[in-house]
Amino acid sequence: MSTLTQTPGGSAGPGQAPPPDRTRGGSATIGGSRAGARFFNGFSHLFLAVWAVMVIYPLVWVVMSALKTDSEVIREPLSLLPKRLQWDNFARVWTEGNIGSFFVNTVLVLTGSIFLTMLLGSMAAYVLARYDFPGNRLIYYMFLSGLTLPIYLAAVPLFKGVYNLGVTLPFLGPNSHLMLILVYVAWSLAFTVFFMHSFFRTLPNAIAEAGMVDGASHSRLFFSVMLPMAKPGLISIGIFNVLGQWNQWYLPTLLMQSVAGEPKNQVISQGLIELSVNQGYRFDWSGLFAGVTMAMLPVLVVYLVFQRQVQSGLTAGVGK
């Protein structure tokens, strides 16, 4: 900031031309002088570029390290140009490091959980937003309260509850995909209901009434009229949930530990933690970087393709 405070007004150094006539062209110049403005412009670019490098450089470094041999990672950690690109690092981690099956597990769980989160979340939000019945406020505030309470508070009983359920119903017990889907849905409902509630409130009444006059049932009105009208909101909250659930690590760490002999049903976050924690004496450095790259690139690609929607979707969540 200290450089910045000197830029406006009279920052034209000695030996430089005096500031041009301020009144020329009828509009006052901002920032004191042309030279000052040019300096400020240069400074802006410099600072922004430095921050951009600070964001990108570590990411590029991770990707390039994933393409090195282990000895290159150790001996020339900083070089961004491996001698030969080691694509088989990816293949090795994909199969031996289990990242492949963790990846598939994550996609599998998310397919179910995102669909159910969106469906159940908008159903609940719609009813709470547009129908008056006793207990409406109570249920709404129950959902809202979940937004403020820390997840760690529920961790221990949640673990025990899932464990106990698994004794009688193994497909809903620990280390089961269906259980994780339901847990993801339940924990995503609070924000989804909160967000969609405010969205359904803003939809005009006239269309709903017209639908009723035409003889549409309540559920038909919801699925064929109101839900399509809420599409912008659904996209925002959908992106929010996809990123949130893809990146979830605490719930799976708590609930998806596989005992020896059980199938490995873990998700990708757990695979990464596993890769990074098992730093034995013969550690697979390039494999670790390859794992991080594989967890990182799909989200980055999706983001780059849909960046406008992602940015507005995520910031809309804060703006409400």
Added chain:
Amino acid sequence: MRHGVARFVTGFLALPVGLYLFYVVWPFLQAAGYSLTDWGGYSDRQQFVGLDNYLRLFTDELIRKAFWHNVFFLITVPLFTIALALFLAFLLNVGGREDKAGIRGVFGSGLYKVIFFFPQVLSLVVIAVMWQQIYRADGQGLINGVLMGIGLVDEDDPITFMYDPEPFLGVPAVLWWLLLIAVWSGAGFYMVLFSAAMQSIPKDIYEAAILDGAGRLHTFFRITLPLLRDTVSVAWVYLGFIALDMFALVYIMTPSQGGPNHASEIFASVIHFNAFQKGQFGYACAIAVALAIFTILLAAFQLRITRRERIEY
């Protein structure tokens, strides 16, 4: 007709409310119950001990540490992230050349925004594992490697990052290094947020100020910042929640999940430590309830001090 509505409402609410009650509400209520017992978590034996667990909180050295570390993050994470995000948004929106139409954003501001937003879409786990390698305490780490390369750091005396409990400005160094990651990953998101808010400020307000002879800095501090107040205070509340939730970084990056020697302990890691390593579920639940109360009080407090009349334009 009325009957149809009741059936419809019940039908639509049954599943979501049921799931929510079982997986979210019920565990919360149970936690409050367990916090009054001495349950260890693995046996069925549990005895009602009243408020004993809560009294123990006040004498627990670890809790005291964790509390101050949380307070540290609560102040520094929002402060540094918002300051940096505002500064970046400011440069992006008024750093450009000026012409008859007034001040412009810098050239390529769209590209900068796309790049700065990157860390927001990465998971905390990816960020933590990546920074673990950046922060390595030998020449293989990115920062130590670069600094050794240019001779700023001696090869036999590298920066130890996550293994450094020595206080810096009264706070263990490891916490400052964790803070840097939080700011790195959060700044871009809030920059996009502030940038959007800045662009929604009508141009004529700026034109009027410029006609009155205000410079870039004046327009920023006297016009932009006051008009951004709402957005900044919302950002502050959100960053407060993020600051309470630094657990992923602590869990993955620090030695023995809260070390070295408990120097990076926060509420969440103390809960985890007591529940899953010391097997004191009852006590862990009491800590969690205390954290929940702390969170709610904090949210109420923040909403209260940031509330003020909206400016419509």
